Amino acid sequence: LQIFHNWSFDGHLLANHGIEILGHRSGDTVHMARLWDTSRQGRGGYKLSSLMQDLLGWGKTDMKEVFGRFKLKKDGTPGKVVYLPDSLTLQTDPNVTMFEKWIHYSTYDTICTWYLYFSLRKELENMSWSPDAIVYENELLKMRADRTLFTFYDCFWRPFGQILTDMERKGMYIDKDYLYQQAEKAQEDKEKRTESFMQWVRSLCPDGKYININSNPQKRHLLFSSITEPDDAGSREPHMRTFQVDNKVEEEEEREEEEGEEGEVLFLSPPRSKRSISLLGLALTPVAYTATGQASTAGQVIQKLAGKPFASPPSYGTAFKDLGGGEEGKAACEALASLLEGEAIEKLLSTFLLPLPEQTDEASRIHTSLNINTETGRLSSQRPNLQNQPALEKDVYRMRKAFSAPPGRKLIIVDYGQLELRIMAQMTGCRSMLDAFEQGGDFHSRTAIDMYRYIAEAVERKEVLLEWNSHDGAPPAPMLKDKFASERRKAKTLNFGIAYGMTKMKVARDWGVSLEEAEETIQTWYSARKEVKQWQEEVIERARRTGYTETFLGRRRYLPEINGRDGVGRGHAERAAINTPIQGGAADIVMMAMLKLRGEERIRRLGWRMVMQIHDEIILEGPEETAEEVFPLVRACMEQPFDSPLSVELPVDGSIADNWYEGK
DNA sequence: GCATCATGCAA
């Protein structure tokens, strides 16, 4: 038996030293533990020590406790901070006691992993497993007699774990030069935008040009602070507050230029790392508040304050009126709009453009860590997170072009269309949803048709078109999604919102309508989809009874709070109960598709490998010559993840591309 | 150095 506690880590470590472990990996106790109980975060998590304590009552000291050393202070005396020396230092420590400790620790670690496997295996074997009937059509499963959660682990998650490790090792190729080039552009654009914002702040108070646009407290003070409560007329008095900001190099240079005479070297006071600045409070009316009750400075808020001052004709936000209109109001709106643009570019730079090229290996490939560590069974991606790369209009600098195929190779990028909604239709058996999917076309438009009678009639009279192929020239009538754009948007919000357990309060707030109106719209949605309502009630009821909710493949998520006394916690648990089967079910399907893909010998022999998964999207890399042959094979695997069909089709869209941007 | 908060990116 080969057992690991986090095989991904050990496997990569060994592989980095040229050691390949052959044979059958029997279990990864991290994944087994996650399957056993999804919610140990905050209760010790999935560390070997905490699992040993909870499952077998064995004490196990962490490595840091045994081998931690006090970090030396500047004067050479031991400080308070404990650090862990690297393994080589520990193994070669001349102190015999240390060596023995090392041997003992490593052996004990191994023994723990061994016992943990059997303990978790027993736990999983004692948990009933009742997936959707279709799962039993699986070839692997037909050969087995057992039907417990361990069966699920052994047949699906265990091999899936190996796929993930292989993907991590393979990594994605990154065009670094392209990223450097785009980062430079972004840097210039950001400076332009922030410059005009800072000039405006300077026009309000002299220190304004030193404001840090990344600091929420500074922005909050500048925009909303006032010393007095609003009077009867709602007006408030501004006041000043000081902040410490970094003293930038350019500012030091500026100072020398101002104070130094030509050719003369001045001994200025040593550069201070911080500078005190004093900012004015404008006492604008807050638009939203954060969780801790502070006035929010989020993008949406700034957007409301600014309006669209650069549009033609311009429209001005709430800041215009608050500042008495006129030129002052106009200047404020324009400055805030610039701030917003500057902030967006800063986000792209600091989170994506700048760090990414620093995280590649010598072959310019980037290796994320893919974990099965979510409550629902989705994957998460870490260091770096490749699952949140900007897309579509947010990808202003076309970063996705950097995720590319190396010379002579191609990417195959495939994704499911409306996967979660299709699963919802499948699980609820909702006739209306299933019909809409069978008829095809834009799903949200179809929803709008049966929510609004007048849209249905307009379609009936052929006054609007549901779909039109642009290859056939201009459409003979306006498109539904244009003519009834707001209705379609509402239908779309509900389609997704319902799956998350959206309340009428949220709908009313988002759409700016009354509670009654919001409730009515939700009722309209449900009235044609009674099976959905019924399914949701049943699922919540079952969760209350059993303490857990389960996915399509029979994975469980325990929801202890669903019967608790805390109303907030209960509400969250109820929404999780209906959302997890959908989100987790989608994750199940993508996993099955990936297993099937991995099992397709033809795809593998032609040299194609999966390199990334983004929830409903899979990216493969392989040789250019065989891309055309492999593409339909990939698609077939995904469209038929089980060996017999579901009641709803799972259409897959995709393309052969040179980079991720093209594959959109 | 670490924890917390606010924010924003993805599906």
Place this chain on the structure above:
DNA sequence: TATTGCATGATGC
């Protein structure tokens, strides 16, 4: 009080 994640910068202890 619409779900699931991760990374970042600022701030205060």
